[in-house]
Amino acid sequence: GQNIDQPTEMTATEGAIVQINCTYQTSGFNGLFWYQQHAGEAPTFLSYNVLDGLEEKGRFSSFLSRSKGYSYLLLKELQMKDSASYLCAVRDGPGNTGKLIFGQGTTLQVKP
Amino acid sequence: KAGVTQTPRYLIKTRGQQVTLSCSPISGHRSVSWYQQTPGQGLQFLFEYFSETQRNKGNFPGRFSGRQFSNSRSEMNVSTLELGDSALYLCASSLAAGTGGLGYTFGSGTRLTVV
Numbered sequence: 001g002q003n004i005d006q007p008t009e010m011t012a013t014e015g016a017i018v019q020i021n022c023t024y025q026t027s028g029f030n031g032l033f034w035y036q037q038h039a040g041e042a043p044t045f046l047s048y049n050v051l052d053g054l055e056e057k058g059r060f061s062s063f064l065s066r067s068k069g070y071s072y073l074l075l076k077e078l079q080m081k082d083s084a085s086y087l088c089a090v091r092d093g094p095g096n097t098g099k100l101i102f103g104q105g106t107t108l109q110v111k112p
Numbered sequence: 113k114a115g116v117t118q119t120p121r122y123l124i125k126t127r128g129q130q131v132t133l134s135c136s137p138i139s140g141h142r143s144v145s146w147y148q149q150t151p152g153q154g155l156q157f158l159f160e161y162f163s164e165t166q167r168n169k170g171n172f173p174g175r176f177s178g179r180q181f182s183n184s185r186s187e188m189n190v191s192t193l194e195l196g197d198s199a200l201y202l203c204a205s206s207l208a209a210g211t212g213g214l215g216y217t218f219g220s221g222t223r224l225t226v227v
Binding site: 040041042043044045087089099100101102103104105 | 115116145147152153154155156157160168170202216217218219220221
Protein backbone atom coordinates (compact mmCIF):
# COMPACT_ATOMS: atom_id res chain seq x y z
CA GLY A 1 0.00 0.00 0.00
CA GLN A 2 0.86 3.66 -0.15
CA ASN A 3 1.08 5.56 3.11
CA ILE A 4 2.58 8.90 4.03
CA ASP A 5 2.28 10.15 7.59
CA GLN A 6 2.91 13.58 9.01
CA PRO A 7 1.55 15.35 12.08
CA THR A 8 -1.74 17.15 11.54
CA GLU A 9 -0.94 20.32 13.44
CA MET A 10 2.05 22.03 15.02
CA THR A 11 2.51 25.30 16.86
CA ALA A 12 5.74 27.23 17.26
CA THR A 13 6.93 30.67 18.33
CA GLU A 14 8.22 33.40 16.07
CA GLY A 15 12.02 33.25 15.84
CA ALA A 16 12.19 29.61 16.92
CA ILE A 17 13.05 26.44 14.98
CA VAL A 18 10.50 23.78 14.07
CA GLN A 19 10.92 20.31 12.57
CA ILE A 20 8.09 18.67 10.64
CA ASN A 21 8.49 14.92 10.25
CA CYS A 22 7.24 12.71 7.46
CA THR A 23 7.36 8.92 7.24
CA TYR A 24 6.45 7.00 4.12
CA GLN A 25 5.75 3.51 2.86
CA THR A 26 5.28 3.43 -0.90
CA SER A 27 5.57 0.77 -3.56
CA GLY A 28 8.16 2.85 -5.39
CA PHE A 29 10.39 5.75 -4.51
CA ASN A 30 11.94 8.29 -6.82
CA GLY A 31 12.24 11.39 -4.69
CA LEU A 32 10.53 13.25 -1.86
CA PHE A 33 9.10 16.75 -2.06
CA TRP A 34 8.03 19.37 0.42
CA TYR A 35 5.46 21.98 -0.56
CA GLN A 36 4.09 24.99 1.30
CA GLN A 37 0.44 25.91 0.95
CA HIS A 38 -1.13 29.02 2.40
CA ALA A 39 -4.89 28.91 2.94
CA GLY A 40 -6.74 29.39 -0.33
CA GLU A 41 -3.56 29.40 -2.39
CA ALA A 42 -1.64 27.05 -4.65
CA PRO A 43 1.00 24.74 -3.18
CA THR A 44 4.49 26.08 -3.83
CA PHE A 45 7.66 24.00 -4.10
CA LEU A 46 10.08 24.11 -1.17
CA SER A 47 12.50 21.23 -1.58
CA TYR A 48 13.32 17.96 -3.30
CA ASN A 49 15.44 15.09 -1.93
CA VAL A 50 16.30 11.96 -3.87
CA LEU A 51 19.53 10.99 -2.10
CA ASP A 52 20.07 10.56 1.63
CA GLY A 53 21.18 13.61 3.51
CA LEU A 54 20.41 17.22 4.16
CA GLU A 55 19.50 19.85 1.58
CA GLU A 56 19.70 23.42 2.80
CA LYS A 57 18.02 26.39 1.20
CA GLY A 58 18.07 29.54 3.24
CA ARG A 59 15.88 29.21 6.34
CA PHE A 60 14.53 25.88 5.10
CA SER A 61 16.30 22.52 5.17
CA SER A 62 15.05 19.06 4.27
CA PHE A 63 16.50 15.70 5.27
CA LEU A 64 15.98 12.26 3.80
CA SER A 65 16.76 8.73 4.99
CA ARG A 66 15.61 6.23 2.37
CA SER A 67 16.44 3.19 4.51
CA LYS A 68 14.17 4.49 7.26
CA GLY A 69 11.46 5.87 5.00
CA TYR A 70 11.81 9.17 6.80
CA SER A 71 12.15 12.84 6.01
CA TYR A 72 11.91 16.08 7.89
CA LEU A 73 11.55 19.73 7.00
CA LEU A 74 13.38 22.15 9.27
CA LEU A 75 12.31 25.77 9.43
CA LYS A 76 14.63 28.20 11.19
CA GLU A 77 14.06 31.75 12.42
CA LEU A 78 10.34 31.33 12.11
CA GLN A 79 8.32 34.24 10.81
CA MET A 80 4.59 34.87 11.05
CA LYS A 81 4.30 34.38 7.29
CA ASP A 82 5.48 30.78 7.74
CA SER A 83 2.04 29.94 9.13
CA ALA A 84 0.79 27.56 6.45
CA SER A 85 0.22 23.93 5.60
CA TYR A 86 3.34 21.88 4.76
CA LEU A 87 2.85 18.95 2.42
CA CYS A 88 5.16 15.95 2.17
CA ALA A 89 4.92 14.07 -1.12
CA VAL A 90 6.68 11.05 -2.63
CA ARG A 91 7.23 10.51 -6.32
CA ASP A 92 6.38 6.87 -6.71
CA GLY A 93 7.68 5.91 -10.13
CA PRO A 94 10.78 6.10 -12.26
CA GLY A 95 11.39 7.94 -15.45
CA ASN A 96 8.31 9.37 -17.05
CA THR A 97 5.75 7.40 -15.09
CA GLY A 98 5.99 9.14 -11.75
CA LYS A 99 3.14 10.74 -9.93
CA LEU A 100 3.05 12.37 -6.51
CA ILE A 101 1.56 10.71 -3.46
CA PHE A 102 0.84 13.26 -0.74
CA GLY A 103 0.51 13.13 2.99
CA GLN A 104 -2.41 14.95 4.55
CA GLY A 105 -0.30 17.97 5.37
CA THR A 106 0.86 19.62 8.59
CA THR A 107 -0.76 22.91 9.55
CA LEU A 108 1.85 25.07 11.24
CA GLN A 109 0.77 28.01 13.35
CA VAL A 110 3.44 30.53 14.25
CA LYS A 111 2.64 32.63 17.31
CA PRO A 112 4.24 35.93 18.33
CA LYS B 113 5.18 34.86 -17.35
CA ALA B 114 1.57 33.98 -16.57
CA GLY B 115 1.03 31.19 -14.08
CA VAL B 116 -1.32 28.25 -14.18
CA THR B 117 -4.89 29.45 -14.55
CA GLN B 118 -7.84 27.47 -13.27
CA THR B 119 -11.44 28.44 -13.91
CA PRO B 120 -13.82 28.87 -12.32
CA ARG B 121 -12.42 29.58 -8.85
CA TYR B 122 -15.62 28.59 -7.08
CA LEU B 123 -18.52 26.40 -8.12
CA ILE B 124 -21.67 25.15 -6.43
CA LYS B 125 -23.50 22.21 -7.98
CA THR B 126 -26.34 19.93 -7.03
CA ARG B 127 -26.04 16.17 -6.54
CA GLY B 128 -26.49 14.31 -9.80
CA GLN B 129 -25.30 17.18 -11.99
CA GLN B 130 -22.08 17.20 -13.93
CA VAL B 131 -19.29 19.76 -13.91
CA THR B 132 -16.37 20.74 -16.12
CA LEU B 133 -13.26 22.43 -14.75
CA SER B 134 -10.58 24.10 -16.84
CA CYS B 135 -6.82 24.43 -16.47
CA SER B 136 -4.55 26.54 -18.67
CA PRO B 137 -0.89 25.64 -18.12
CA ILE B 138 2.12 27.91 -18.22
CA SER B 139 3.04 28.75 -21.79
CA GLY B 140 5.29 26.03 -23.17
CA HIS B 141 4.27 23.44 -20.59
CA ARG B 142 2.78 20.37 -22.22
CA SER B 143 1.91 18.27 -19.18
CA VAL B 144 -1.09 18.85 -16.95
CA SER B 145 -1.77 16.81 -13.81
CA TRP B 146 -4.95 16.98 -11.75
CA TYR B 147 -5.28 16.46 -8.00
CA GLN B 148 -8.23 16.43 -5.62
CA GLN B 149 -7.66 18.00 -2.19
CA THR B 150 -9.95 17.28 0.75
CA PRO B 151 -9.37 17.82 4.49
CA GLY B 152 -9.62 14.10 5.22
CA GLN B 153 -7.57 12.68 2.32
CA GLY B 154 -5.11 15.43 1.45
CA LEU B 155 -4.10 15.69 -2.21
CA GLN B 156 -4.89 12.67 -4.34
CA PHE B 157 -3.74 12.16 -7.90
CA LEU B 158 -6.49 12.03 -10.52
CA PHE B 159 -4.69 11.87 -13.88
CA GLU B 160 -1.98 13.34 -16.05
CA TYR B 161 -2.20 14.47 -19.66
CA PHE B 162 0.66 15.08 -22.04
CA SER B 163 0.34 15.95 -25.72
CA GLU B 164 -3.40 15.27 -25.60
CA THR B 165 -2.89 11.74 -24.22
CA GLN B 166 -3.65 10.45 -20.75
CA ARG B 167 -0.31 9.22 -19.42
CA ASN B 168 -1.21 8.20 -15.89
CA LYS B 169 -4.36 7.66 -13.87
CA GLY B 170 -5.18 7.51 -10.17
CA ASN B 171 -7.74 5.40 -8.35
CA PHE B 172 -10.88 7.39 -8.97
CA PRO B 173 -14.16 6.08 -10.40
CA GLY B 174 -14.99 6.46 -14.07
CA ARG B 175 -17.21 9.46 -13.26
CA PHE B 176 -13.97 11.45 -13.27
CA SER B 177 -12.58 12.05 -16.73
CA GLY B 178 -10.39 14.53 -18.49
CA ARG B 179 -8.95 15.62 -21.76
CA GLN B 180 -6.28 17.88 -23.15
CA PHE B 181 -6.42 20.08 -26.19
CA SER B 182 -3.75 20.83 -28.78
CA ASN B 183 -2.88 24.09 -26.99
CA SER B 184 -2.20 22.04 -23.81
CA ARG B 185 -5.23 23.41 -21.97
CA SER B 186 -6.93 20.66 -20.03
CA GLU B 187 -10.42 20.05 -18.74
CA MET B 188 -11.67 17.59 -16.19
CA ASN B 189 -15.26 16.46 -15.98
CA VAL B 190 -17.13 14.90 -13.10
CA SER B 191 -20.50 13.34 -13.90
CA THR B 192 -23.31 12.39 -11.53
CA LEU B 193 -21.90 14.49 -8.73
CA GLU B 194 -21.93 13.15 -5.17
CA LEU B 195 -21.61 15.08 -1.92
CA GLY B 196 -18.20 13.51 -1.40
CA ASP B 197 -16.92 15.18 -4.56
CA SER B 198 -16.84 18.50 -2.72
CA ALA B 199 -13.17 19.43 -2.75
CA LEU B 200 -10.49 21.74 -4.04
CA TYR B 201 -9.38 20.57 -7.47
CA LEU B 202 -5.81 21.53 -8.30
CA CYS B 203 -3.97 21.24 -11.54
CA ALA B 204 -0.22 21.38 -11.99
CA SER B 205 1.65 21.97 -15.21
CA SER B 206 5.18 20.97 -16.16
CA LEU B 207 7.33 20.88 -19.27
CA ALA B 208 7.62 17.12 -19.57
CA ALA B 209 5.48 14.11 -18.79
CA GLY B 210 5.68 11.98 -15.69
CA THR B 211 7.95 14.33 -13.84
CA GLY B 212 5.84 13.66 -10.78
CA GLY B 213 6.53 16.94 -9.10
CA LEU B 214 9.77 18.06 -10.69
CA GLY B 215 9.11 21.41 -12.23
CA TYR B 216 5.46 21.38 -11.16
CA THR B 217 3.64 24.69 -10.95
CA PHE B 218 0.26 24.45 -9.30
CA GLY B 219 -2.77 26.57 -10.02
CA SER B 220 -4.84 28.06 -7.20
CA GLY B 221 -7.56 25.52 -7.75
CA THR B 222 -11.29 25.32 -8.24
CA ARG B 223 -13.34 24.97 -5.08
CA LEU B 224 -16.29 22.69 -5.88
CA THR B 225 -19.18 22.40 -3.44
CA VAL B 226 -21.86 19.79 -4.07
CA VAL B 227 -25.17 20.35 -2.26
